[in-house]
Amino acid sequence: MDLARSEIEALASKMIDGSITASEQAQLNVWLDQQMTKNVVELDTTFADNAEQLKDRMLRHILEQANAASPHRASVRMIRWLPYVAAAMLVVAMIGIGVLSVNNKRVAKMDTVPLLDSMDIPPGGSRAVLTLADGRTINLSETHVGIVVGDEIAYLDGSSVFGKQESKGRSEQDTRSLVLTTPKGGTYQVTLPDGTRVWLNSASTLKYPSRFADNERVVELKGEAYFEVAGSPTLPFRVISKGQTVEVLGTQFNVTAYEDEHDVKTTLVEGAVRVMPGTGHRSPVTLSPGQQSSLVDGKITIGDIDTSPYVAWKSGMFHFKQTPFREMMRQIERWYDVDVEYGSSIPQETFSGRMSRNVSLLTVLDLLKVSEIHYQIKGKKLIIE
Known part of the structure; x- marks a missing residue:
């Protein structure tokens, strides 16, 4: 089934706000099933044993977030989670998906190099x-x-x-x-x-x-x-x-x-x-x-x-496995040629997952938002707040 990006995002939006019909949900599921069979998904086995389980857990998590939103914040929740459902579904047009886990919170992200904004830093x-x-x-x-x-x-x-x-x-x-x-x-x-x-x-x-x-x-x-x-x-x-x-x-x-x-x-x-x-x-x-x-x-x-x-870097990958935050930051610091500074205490989370090193710094840092870690980039300085 061929669906345009705009159609996929429209269906995703309807699924989140609850207005999707049964036929539209079936259409979305068929399309997503097709993409999951194209071997472009990399799984953290502690999160999902196969692509079908990954899909189910991702969709369930998105719906739970939408249902938890209060009425006056529903639109904000939808906007916040739309990029994640888009990342889950637009795999056919992307290089792949990496699964990063942070203290048992996991989110799928696109493994591509986006257009850099004014403060973004390209990979090495x-x-x-x-x-x-x-x-x-x-x-x-x-x-x-x-x-x-x-x-x-x-x-x-x-x-x-x-x-x-x-x-x-x-x-x-x-x-x-x-x-x-x-x-x-x-x-x-x-x-x-x-x-x-x-x-x-x-x-x-x-x-x-x-x-x-x-x-x-x-x-x-x-x-x-x-x-x-x-x-x-x-x-x-x-x-x-x-x-x-x-x-x-x-x-x-x-x-x-x-x-x-x-x-x-x-x-x-x-x-x-x-x-x-x-x-x-x-x-x-x-x-x-x-x-x-x-x-x-x-x-x-x-x-x-x-x-x-320990050898994934040779193949152009980040591979974290219960990696302490500071150790992960040292890898990021070397690869993106930045100096990492900590505003107060060092986060105690550990991280697990794989993703390409051929992505911009903001793409990597965007993953950290799931653990509510805040940062800012000033030139070649990355400040963890």
Whole structure:
């Protein structure tokens, strides 16, 4: 059944104010059922096990809100909830739907980039700076997502990072020590000389050689990165970061080692890694897939976890799972290149859900309104009131 957007919104409005007829409700249900079968809905399984259950709960919640409204505020309630029912139904024209839960309150929102208003901030993108051994810096192209380090340094499509003339005059010494740095609001990939691939998250730095030594492979990390290490039975791969060293032979894992985070997290997706504290005489620990180590004050603890929330950023997603508000804000702060300030106390809510990182800041913050969290944006400053 094909319905124009105006028809869908008209039916939604009638459903909320109670004037919808039986035939119109049936028409709306048929259309919504069709959209729910198009596999564009992402579900938080703690909220709904399937699309039909999601639809029923969303519609019931909207109707409950409308029925709870006093007569003199009915029109205000309708206006307030119309965007949510529109978000539930206009899935065919949108990229998808994310479900965010806040202290057991959940609301579906559109996963698209709306037109920015005067104070909105767009999402981050492919941004990084490459620093050579002689101190020269190169602002890497934002139209590319990564570089490959070999005899030359090139983008993933093979084009030179330096340009023809500069590349010819480049000496061996220039590329012995390389540093890749992403700013707030930037991510970038690098394929190392051994074929290892690294995804660097926002506000992060990776230091690595242009060629690895004959007996080991060593890199240094500040911030966050996902590693897909090329296998080698004789050459261990080591990642040094904020008081620890991770050693592998070939595997996939994520390391979060930001200076403003209390702990250093190593999340193993597949294979095996050894995590060694950098201070004291504590023994190293070995992780199995689905485990995460946490280093705090030189002490390592291990737990079994769902790895998805910790590696979702690599695929361009926010994934929160009972995430404390302040921790979530730090992710938002890095991705949107803003400074977060708190007007009074820090909200104690925890958040769960998934949504694309390819949305504007206001789209993300709009989700926070369900928990009555208020904010204002002043330039690059996000103030939580």
